[in-house]
Amino acid sequence: DSGVTQTPKHLITATGQRVTLRCSPRSGDLSVYWYQQSLDQGLQFLIQYYNGEERAKGNILERFSAQQFPDLHSELNLSSLELGDSALYFCASSVTGGGEKLFFGSGTQLSVL
């Protein structure tokens, strides 16, 4: 158990819909990272937050947004969903945000039908 909690574990929705994925970091970790993993793309970095502020951005689509709240939990919002958005979405956390040891959650499996 990494200490990072992601909910829900599974999510099935339809094209055009909007969903919210939630992540609770390990106690004491200030930074949260979001990754997308699809079969043909591997693990893709989406975005990083540190203590409530966005710090680094990867290949995150404009239809996707995220935020980190004062209690340090984070939410990833995916809108206007397409079939290609079906993937595993992982959240990770770390004590600071400099790329040291990351602890990953067990992921949210999103299926867009």
Place this chain on the structure above:
Amino acid sequence: DAKTTQPPSMDCAEGRAANLPCNHSTISGNEYVYWYRQIHSQGPQYIIHGLKNNETNEMASLIITEDRKSSTLILPHATLRDTAVYYCIVRVPLLGTASKLTFGTGTRLQVTL
């Protein structure tokens, strides 16, 4: 971050040592070598990291060549539960708060009876 090259797949007999190589010929002096693994559809798991000295922990050993252009992750007594994709990542552990930790395609290690 420096580019890394890993073999796409390797096999190892259970109980034997698994030696996973990684080439990082463009590594710079302040970049660390990190290893993570991902067991089927689970979140990636941190294994070990090092700068230039060899490192050992309860999971594995990391051997970095003197010129730091390559490294080897050693699982001393591989078990079936070590079957996973192993990622070698080279980066600077920034003291700041921004990081784009990027995963490549990794090595798929298959441990067999």
